[in-house]
Amino acid sequence: MRLNRDLEKLILTTLFVCLQSCTTNPTDAQLKAWRKQASDRNAQIVAANTNKEKPSQWNLEIQGETATGKPVELNWQQLHVLATEQVKTPDPTNIIQPNQVFDFRGIKVATLIKQFGVASDVSDVTFVGFDSYHTTILLQDLQAYPIILAIAKNNKPIKRDEGGPIYLVFPFAQYPQLRQKYNETNWAFYVSHMIFGTEKARVRVNKRELDLATLDKLPQVTINETVGYRLGWSSGKVKLHGVRLRDVLKFAGEKLPEQGKVKIRGKARFYDDAANLVRLSYSEMRECDVILATKWGNERQLIPAKMGGPVTLAFGSQCPSKTNQTHWVKFVEELTTAQ
Ligand SMILES: Nc1nc2c(c(=O)[nH]1)N[C@H]1C(S)=C(S)[C@@H](COP(=O)(O)O)O[C@H]1N2
Ligand SMILES: [Mo]
Numbered sequence: 001m002r003l004n005r006d007l008e009k010l011i012l013t014t015l016f017v018c019l020q021s022c023t024t025n026p027t028d029a030q031l032k033a034w035r036k037q038a039s040d041r042n043a044q045i046v047a048a049n050t051n052k053e054k055p056s057q058w059n060l061e062i063q064g065e066t067a068t069g070k071p072v073e074l075n076w077q078q079l080h081v082l083a084t085e086q087v088k089t090p091d092p093t094n095i096i097q098p099n100q101v102f103d104f105r106g107i108k109v110a111t112l113i114k115q116f117g118v119a120s121d122v123s124d125v126t127f128v129g130f131d132s133y134h135t136t137i138l139l140q141d142l143q144a145y146p147i148i149l150a151i152a153k154n155n156k157p158i159k160r161d162e163g164g165p166i167y168l169v170f171p172f173a174q175y176p177q178l179r180q181k182y183n184e185t186n187w188a189f190y191v192s193h194m195i196f197g198t199e200k201a202r203v204r205v206n207k208r209e210l211d212l213a214t215l216d217k218l219p220q221v222t223i224n225e226t227v228g229y230r231l232g233w234s235s236g237k238v239k240l241h242g243v244r245l246r247d248v249l250k251f252a253g254e255k256l257p258e259q260g261k262v263k264i265r266g267k268a269r270f271y272d273d274a275a276n277l278v279r280l281s282y283s284e285m286r287e288c289d290v291i292l293a294t295k296w297g298n299e300r301q302l303i304p305a306k307m308g309g310p311v312t313l314a315f316g317s318q319c320p321s322k323t324n325q326t327h328w329v330k331f332v333e334e335l336t337t338a339q
Contacts, residue, residue, distance in 0.1 A: 067117025
């Protein structure tokens with residue numbers, strides 16, 4: 001059920017990307033290629049989302065601007081103990097039983113915010129799912145309403161294909177006013193990370209770690225593109241500023257062999273499977289601007305977590321990969337090179 005809709009959505013988004021930037025209608029061959037691309041991607045996600053991983057191995061990582069600035073990891077046992085908040089509500093992502101009230105039980109996000117503390121300038125919290133989907137909720141709403149990370153539905157663990165083992169649930173029935181700000185797209189499935197505000201920019205290149213000050217010393221590039229992933233950005237073209245991947249590798253002392261590849265890993269658990277890492281050939285990096293973007297817009301603002309920041313892999317207009325949304329990586333954490 002979900003899988004077919006995922007596929008449909010992928011085809012539509014892929015088409016949408018082209019409709020915005022292509023001047024002529026796509027040919028049948030193009031359509032066919034996009035469908036294949038969407039269906040391959042779907043197969044990948046399905047395989048990743050239905051792996052054998054047990055909920056008992058599922059952790060929640062709390063990152064970003066916590067009071068101490070240090071990340072925290074809660075294991076399943078700890079989550080279980082914290083999951084005392086009950087929310088009875090219909091599930092707006094459930095189109096088969098739209099009026100059915102479910103009894104969700106989980107961890108009140110406000111409790112985690114209180115327990116670990118947020119830096120004073122934090123105004124929102126971003127939740128990242130296994131599949132790299134993300135949603136960002138205002139801190140004040142998380143503090144005012146019992147929005148929960150649910151781990152049980154009608155007293156049973158939540159199945160993976162129903163958004164489990166950790167599902168972000170909003171008390172829509174009890175607080176209908178929440179529906180004016182949030183909708184079903186905010187109900188994040190298989191949440192694995194919760195980011196207070198935005199993390200500090202930091203990228204590992206093989207074993208070496210580069211921070212923002214270091215990246216800022218490399219030659220700066222600006223591209224003007226429609227962002228390849230769907231959330232957080234307006235639909236038109238935006239300016240993204242950053243450094244070329246090839247300059248980052250050179251700086252880190254990596255040689256660029258003709259046949260080599262660089263693999264890019266984002267935060268989501270999806271990328272834990274090596275098969276899902278984005279791979280780019282050195283020739284693509286040489287021929288066009290593949291950048292690690294850290295700023296955006298005319299004011300060169302830092303890219304917040306709600307836009308997939310602080311570091312995003314982005315493609316300039318000359319890049320063959322630019323319209324392939326699966327190649328844009330949000331929350332970039334690591335680059336590794338291979339011959
Ligand atoms: N982890 C994750 N959560 C997610 C999504 C997703 O792709 N991944 N899609 C969102 C959107 S856009 C909707 S409408 C609802 C329902 O998604 P579905 O139509 O794919 O079932 O889940 C939301 N939560
Ligand atoms: Mo959606």
